[in-house]
Amino acid sequence: MNFELSEEQSLIQSTARDFATKALAENAARLDEGEGGELFKENLKALAELGFMGLNVDPAFGGTGAGTLAFSLTITELAKACASTAVTVSVTNMVAEVIQSVASQAQKEKYLPLICSGDYLAAGFCLTESGAGSDPSAMKTRAVRDGDDWVLNGSKAYITSGEFAGVFVVWAVTDPEAKRGKGISCFLVERNTPGVSVAPAEHKMGQKGSATNAVYFDDCRVPGDALMGELNRGYQVALGELAGGRIGIGSLALGLGQAAVEYAVAYAKEREQFGQPIINFQGLQWMLADASTELEAARLLLMQAAATKEAGKDFARQASMAKLYASEAANRACYTGLQVLGGNGYNREYPLERLSRDVRITSIYEGTSEVQRMIIARGL
Structure with a gap:
């Protein structure tokens, strides 16, 4: 099994990462304070121009046609910087996909270019x-x-x-x-x-x-x-599209969890207690090791679900497994990161407080964790 990304997938991932770092990260905290709304919309338009609003849509309708794995990679990178932007992109892509899947030719020709181009900021x-x-x-x-x-x-x-x-x-x-x-x-x-x-x-x-x-x-x-x-x-259309949407939300959760762990590691290298950086303490090392391991497992589950969908096979159970595990692991990772920061983690001056609130909904929307378990169990 080859886990290497294609050249196109790597390019899409790096483009999403660069845009998220330069355009989204700084505005995320402002959005949390009720500000930055106009920049948020400008960023959505820019993302559409980069091809991120129709990642699995046929180029004949203005989409990128890059596939589900590229979509998953994109949502993860965007979520590391701004979950609010990531969920908007995820849902808009989901709407575009359902139109592509079941709409008439006239409906596709009318609405898909408007969504993919950013003429419609969202769907x-x-x-x-x-x-x-x-x-x-x-x-x-x-x-x-x-x-x-x-x-x-x-x-x-x-x-x-x-x-x-x-x-x-x-x-x-x-x-x-x-x-x-x-x-x-x-x-x-x-x-x-x-x-x-x-x-x-x-x-x-x-x-x-x-x-x-x-x-x-x-x-x-x-x-x-x-x-x-x-x-x-x-x-039946709704149930099918929700399965695809779960790959998006699982990917979003993964991005939030990765952001939390990366920040916590960087913080622990700088923060000193008892005369040394707290990263030296085995208790914190094991907390971060467990969180990183769970997030890596979530990443692989998401890759499997995305690859199964791209292959045109039944992917519903894989999507539910990926969404369940990624969202629960990301919740744990964000709270682990917050714990590593101690009192500072509870302070809005640091991003872990926001990440911990942003991640909570991932185990609820697009099907709760309990619903995912029902779907998985039904397949057993």
């Missing part, structure tokens, strides 16, 4: 509802046929980039008499469509630069050709 994945989180089949949003149009009514919760997404992929019940999960369809809804409204951003524990909004559909009328894919077959 929204509207699946979750307040009463339908881990069980999206329980959704209440309805789409009713009215002549040549569809009329949507309902709401979606916790939508990443809701307030500045150019287009939403929206799931709604189209056959309320069907068995749960069987009568759901998927629609493309532009942000400026009458009847679409977006609530103010949620006040979150971490990843504060990434807007998370409720999105409402009130007699929202869209044309018949806004239906994406087969009627009443949208739930």
